[in-house]
Amino acid sequence: MERLFLMIFFFTMFLIGTNTFIISPLLPTLRELYHVSTNQAAWLIGTYALGFALAALVAGPLSDNRNRKHVMAFGMLGFALSTLACAFAPGFTAMLFFRFLAGTFSAFIGPQVWAAIPVLFPPTRIGKAMGIVMAGLSVSQVIGVPIGSFLSAYHWSLPFLAVGIASLGAFVLIIRKLPDLLPPTSVAGLGTNNARVAIFARYMDLLRLPQASRSFIGYFVFMTGVYAVFSFYGVWLSDQYQQSVTQIGLITLVIGLGNTVGSLLSGWLLERWKKNTILTVGFLGSALLYLVLPYIPGVGFLQVVLFFMYCFGGVLVPVLMGYLQSLSDTSRGTISSLANACMYIGTFIGSSFAGSLYPVFGFAGVSTFATFTFLIAYLLFVFRTGKLNVTSQA
Numbered sequence: 001m002e003r004l005f006l007m008i009f010f011f012t013m014f015l016i017g018t019n020t021f022i023i024s025p026l027l028p029t030l031r032e033l034y035h036v037s038t039n040q041a042a043w044l045i046g047t048y049a050l051g052f053a054l055a056a057l058v059a060g061p062l063s064d065n066r067n068r069k070h071v072m073a074f075g076m077l078g079f080a081l082s083t084l085a086c087a088f089a090p091g092f093t094a095m096l097f098f099r100f101l102a103g104t105f106s107a108f109i110g111p112q113v114w115a116a117i118p119v120l121f122p123p124t125r126i127g128k129a130m131g132i133v134m135a136g137l138s139v140s141q142v143i144g145v146p147i148g149s150f151l152s153a154y155h156w157s158l159p160f161l162a163v164g165i166a167s168l169g170a171f172v173l174i175i176r177k178l179p180d181l182l183p184p185t186s187v188a189g190l191g192t193n194n195a196r197v198a199i200f201a202r203y204m205d206l207l208r209l210p211q212a213s214r215s216f217i218g219y220f221v222f223m224t225g226v227y228a229v230f231s232f233y234g235v236w237l238s239d240q241y242q243q244s245v246t247q248i249g250l251i252t253l254v255i256g257l258g259n260t261v262g263s264l265l266s267g268w269l270l271e272r273w274k275k276n277t278i279l280t281v282g283f284l285g286s287a288l289l290y291l292v293l294p295y296i297p298g299v300g301f302l303q304v305v306l307f308f309m310y311c312f313g314g315v316l317v318p319v320l321m322g323y324l325q326s327l328s329d330t331s332r333g334t335i336s337s338l339a340n341a342c343m344y345i346g347t348f349i350g351s352s353f354a355g356s357l358y359p360v361f362g363f364a365g366v367s368t369f370a371t372f373t374f375l376i377a378y379l380l381f382v383f384r385t386g387k388l389n390v391t392s393q394a
Helices: 002-021 023-033 043-063 068-086 092-106 110-120 123-152 158-177 199-207 212-241 245-270 275-295 299-325 332-383
Strands: none
Touching: 002 023, 002 068, 002 092, 002 110, 002 123, 002 158, 023 043, 023 123, 023 212, 023 245, 043 068, 043 092, 043 110, 043 199, 043 212, 043 332, 068 092, 068 110, 068 158, 110 123, 110 299, 110 332, 123 158, 123 245, 123 299, 199 212, 199 332, 212 245, 212 275, 212 299, 212 332, 245 275, 245 299, 275 299, 275 332, 299 332
């Protein structure tokens, strides 16, 4: 049954990733379709992220008291319908609204996946399971986003139709194949019990745990830099290298391949390397590659740099997520939602800030900003925190 659960979770994250990432290569097309500026087009990323971030802060604590299977199914159905609605959006405002709804419903899915893994898998396989499921996001860049880019060459709405229909299939799998995921009877290590505790109290109890506040801030800062660059790489490739939507899709395939390799390597590395070594190589290596990215002379060499850049990121995210999940074993929904809220608030802020930087400083300004965020995250996670308990069982 573990393989079936992995397949469902992998497919679910693949669909969420495809829907999240497909907008970046489509920005040049949607910018022309709706006759909006680059900065305005970036709101198609920002509104999705904002919807997720706001809903995640509520969805996580609520799900800790409910059957996670039902919460996940509710989110997947809403996600499917709002994504299908994007394909029929009559104008820019309607598209923004439907993207906001898709982000809102996705907040009820991803956190449940991460919270379910430690329940459905033994401790020795949790790290590997998280790496495989995280690879679903990466594979969405390898396969989902390029396919979406190719479909958009025929009509911009086809990627949304494909993801929406596939999401309805995922909804059926969740309902029929997943077991009930009931909440634990008590919350050990927190100041609240598992009664219907106020949402604010759950977050306060969580953030009082050792290293929790600093770790979530570090995760937020890291994601802000990552998505500042990712939000505008499609526009940059179009402007600087005159790449078409199809060509951007092929480059996205390389990005996703690097992310997938990194995600799959993360569990293997955790069994062989010290945590601080992984984080040091990952953060500092990413900072260097992001810094030199705007100055790569040709598309061929650029793809090599992008592969390794996102390979580092693919290693880092499961390691960081595994550590955050280890903070408490009975409030995983709250932890997952706060982590995902940090990611999507970072996406919203990063894409918005990058939208202001890009017209003035070009892509070099965006990538330099990302480099600084990685260095700050490194200080928060490694330099000042010392030893963190991140192992292959995290």
